[in-house]
Amino acid sequence: MWRKIMDALNPFEGNIFAGSHLDRAGNARRDPEWLATKLHGPAARFLPLWQLKAPIDPDAPSDLKWLGGTETRGHLDGTNAILLGIDPQGVPYFAFDAGGEGDASPFPGIQYEEVRSVAPNISRGDASLLAQARSLVDWHRRHGFCAVCGAPTRMADAGYVRRCSSAGCGAQHFPRTDPVVIMLIAHGDRCLVGRQRWFPNGFYSTLAGFMEPGESIEEAVRREVWEEAAIEVGEVRYHSSQPWPYPSSLMIGCIGEALTDQITIDRHELDDARWVARDAVRRAIDQVTAKTFDPFTEVAMPDEAGEFELMVPAPMAIAHQLMRAWVYPDAT
Amino acid sequence: MWRKIMDALNPFEGNIFAGSHLDRAGNARRDPEWLATKLHGPAARFLPLWQLKAPIDPDAPSDLKWLGGTETRGHLDGTNAILLGIDPQGVPYFAFDAGGEGDASPFPGIQYEEVRSVAPNISRGDASLLAQARSLVDWHRRHGFCAVCGAPTRMADAGYVRRCSSAGCGAQHFPRTDPVVIMLIAHGDRCLVGRQRWFPNGFYSTLAGFMEPGESIEEAVRREVWEEAAIEVGEVRYHSSQPWPYPSSLMIGCIGEALTDQITIDRHELDDARWVARDAVRRAIDQVTAKTFDPFTEVAMPDEAGEFELMVPAPMAIAHQLMRAWVYPDAT
Numbered sequence: 077m078w079r080k081i082m083d084a085l086n087p088f089e090g091n092i093f094a095g096s097h098l099d100r101a102g103n104a105r106r107d108p109e110w111l112a113t114k115l116h117g118p119a120a121r122f123l124p125l126w127q128l129k130a131p132i133d134p135d136a137p138s139d140l141k142w143l144g145g146t147e148t149r150g151h152l153d154g155t156n157a158i159l160l161g162i163d164p165q166g167v168p169y170f171a172f173d174a175g176g177e178g179d180a181s182p183f184p185g186i187q188y189e190e191v192r193s194v195a196p197n198i199s200r201g202d203a204s205l206l207a208q209a210r211s212l213v214d215w216h217r218r219h220g221f222c223a224v225c226g227a228p229t230r231m232a233d234a235g236y237v238r239r240c241s242s243a244g245c246g247a248q249h250f251p252r253t254d255p256v257v258i259m260l261i262a263h264g265d266r267c268l269v270g271r272q273r274w275f276p277n278g279f280y281s282t283l284a285g286f287m288e289p290g291e292s293i294e295e296a297v298r299r300e301v302w303e304e305a306a307i308e309v310g311e312v313r314y315h316s317s318q319p320w321p322y323p324s325s326l327m328i329g330c331i332g333e334a335l336t337d338q339i340t341i342d343r344h345e346l347d348d349a350r351w352v353a354r355d356a357v358r359r360a361i362d363q364v365t366a367k368t369f370d371p372f373t374e375v376a377m378p379d380e381a382g383e384f385e386l387m388v389p390a391p392m393a394i395a396h397q398l399m400r401a402w403v404y405p406d407a408t
Numbered sequence: 409m410w411r412k413i414m415d416a417l418n419p420f421e422g423n424i425f426a427g428s429h430l431d432r433a434g435n436a437r438r439d440p441e442w443l444a445t446k447l448h449g450p451a452a453r454f455l456p457l458w459q460l461k462a463p464i465d466p467d468a469p470s471d472l473k474w475l476g477g478t479e480t481r482g483h484l485d486g487t488n489a490i491l492l493g494i495d496p497q498g499v500p501y502f503a504f505d506a507g508g509e510g511d512a513s514p515f516p517g518i519q520y521e522e523v524r525s526v527a528p529n530i531s532r533g534d535a536s537l538l539a540q541a542r543s544l545v546d547w548h549r550r551h552g553f554c555a556v557c558g559a560p561t562r563m564a565d566a567g568y569v570r571r572c573s574s575a576g577c578g579a580q581h582f583p584r585t586d587p588v589v590i591m592l593i594a595h596g597d598r599c600l601v602g603r604q605r606w607f608p609n610g611f612y613s614t615l616a617g618f619m620e621p622g623e624s625i626e627e628a629v630r631r632e633v634w635e636e637a638a639i640e641v642g643e644v645r646y647h648s649s650q651p652w653p654y655p656s657s658l659m660i661g662c663i664g665e666a667l668t669d670q671i672t673i674d675r676h677e678l679d680d681a682r683w684v685a686r687d688a689v690r691r692a693i694d695q696v697t698a699k700t701f702d703p704f705t706e707v708a709m710p711d712e713a714g715e716f717e718l719m720v721p722a723p724m725a726i727a728h729q730l731m732r733a734w735v736y737p738d739a740t
Binding site: 087089091093094095096099100102103106204205207208209211212215218219220221222223224225226227228229236247249250251252253254255286287288289290291292293294295299302303311312313314316317318319321324326328342344345 | 419421423425426427428431432434435438536537539540541543544547550551552553554555556557558559560561568579581582583584585586587618619620621622623624625626627631634635643644645646648649650651653656658660674676677
């Protein structure tokens with residue numbers, strides 16, 4: 077069964093927040109003249125993020141609310157417009173920071189909602205743009221100063237660089253993309269799951285953690301599982317990846333085989349960790365797939381007998397896809 | 409043949425700079441008391457990086473030069489010692505910044521050499537520690553100030569955090585690990601290679617580029633190949649990963665199938681890009697495998713007829729391993 081699962085790992089590209097349909101124009105966007113033409117052209121569309129939230133038209137809640145140049149006049153120029161990309165017809169799409177905590181919402185008639193709550197309800201391409209926009213807006217918010225010398229920095233290259241304003245320094249800073257390993261660890265017919273203290277009752281997910289300098293993906297998987305649960309991991313296989321804009325993670329999903337099964341929980345990181353049977357995971361996967369809620373806001377109730385009823389992340393989470401690949405190896 | 413190559417992609421973990429034998433002690437290192445005990449204990453060993461270079465004992469050039477507590481007295485405390493990890497006997501290994509440009513080398517009798525020149529000649533575990541050390545020392549050097557507010561930052565948690573010193577801010581900053589996609593793109597019996605202007609004559613490698621917010625690994629592969637060579641890529645498979653400490657990249661190696669073959673070179677990024685035949689790549693792989701030089705310092709001479717003689721990266725580069733997996737699919 078293990079061999080079958082590992083050998084069946086075909087490329088999976090269905091993770092939400094991936095799947096943009098735009099060309100990022102990585103070369104052209106460095107040219108200020110090209111950028112100005114795109115920014116001030118009549119076709120340009122603009123996505124305001126307010127408090128890092130997604131703009132929605134209350135009358136069309138499955139669409140993002142894009143603004144035109146007339147509505148955004150006075151709000152945007154080459155110093156704060158972030159290019160998301162260009163569509164096949166040449167239409168440029170931009171995002172911008174429309175205000176943070178304490179700022180009033182600037183465009184009447186728009187409703188702002190949490191990016192990960194909106195994402196499952198909009199098109200795959202729009203969800204991807206939203207991830208890109210949220211990560212970049214947040215990065216600019218938190219990088220107004222040069223880490224090298226402390227002087228103010230300025231946005232450049234359509235939002236993909238910040239340059240130090242000090243002539244003596246002039247350092248360039250690029251957006252962060254922080255790789256995180258997230259892994260389904262199996263031992264025979266059981267898999268390892270863990271929970272944070274703030275998870276809803278009964279809710280468990282796969283283990284995960286930030287990569288550190290000087291390690292490969294496979295090593296990071298083994299280190300995290302060792303640190304959090306004291307389980308030794310042997311073979312590790314890549315499954316898929318997912319950009320996760322909270323704030324700028326790249327989730328790297330893997331499936332790995334446990335060599336030991338005695339768990340010691342790291343209480344700094346986890347509230348609980350345990351082995352759960354494949355059947356229980358399959359039931360939980362089936363149950364959550366039928367719903368569309370944000371897995372982090374729904375609270376599971378214990379059943380009448382007060383017994384443990386496993387809940388797992390919804391399909392939008394890569395953890396769900398890893399569990400799915402393990403419980404349904406024939407479906408991949 | 410394509411199917412065979414893709415299906416034969418087993419986990420490859422032989423990349424240099426991966427393979428540390430130490431426990432990073434990710435939880436314990438946050439405890440200042442634990443850290444002080446390790447730092448001042450008699451067993452502690454210290455790796456000085458001077459100008460980001462590796463310390464070598466001239467009498468034992470295949471070993472790193474570790475110092476003891478006596479030699480480093482006055483140089484180290486909890487504010488500048490970076491914990492690399494603990495070995496199975498409990499011995500702690502630290503790295504520290506022994507000076508930058510303009511600073512005299514502080515420890516007589518040590519020779520300092522470029523990390524990537526030294527790496528192929530030392531043990532796999534030591535090369536990995538060197539990658540970890542170089543990335544972290546460099547990160548601390550370039551992050552003395554808070555990107556959020558501009559105030560000075562201070563090292564904490566044995567080198568894995570910098571904290572803002574301003575009471576009103578207090579932001580925590582974590583070391584960067586920047587994911588880079590690097591890909592062997594094949595079209596039938598040829599693969600796509602490119603060269604930078606500063607590469608030695610005849611030297612080509614696979615294409616590569618930094619990942620951006622809001623994209624998966626597979627999307628980043630397609631975007632980079634599109635931007636640099638205007639080639640469309642279909643199926644993409646993960647091969648292996650490699651930490652690359654210049655300064656803090658995580659190389660994510662993939663093999664992908666080209667859907668088109670008309671190259672348009674992006675002259676901002678590449679000096680040349682071309683399709684090369686499998687036979688030529690195999691010859692170049694065989695030739696370079698027999699050597700141990702740093703691929704970036706050896707200059708290839710054109711042959712007597714002045715014809716194109718392909719040179720490719722040495723085994724220490726993940727690009728070499730991707731090419732090897734493609735020319736020797738049976739060997740994986």
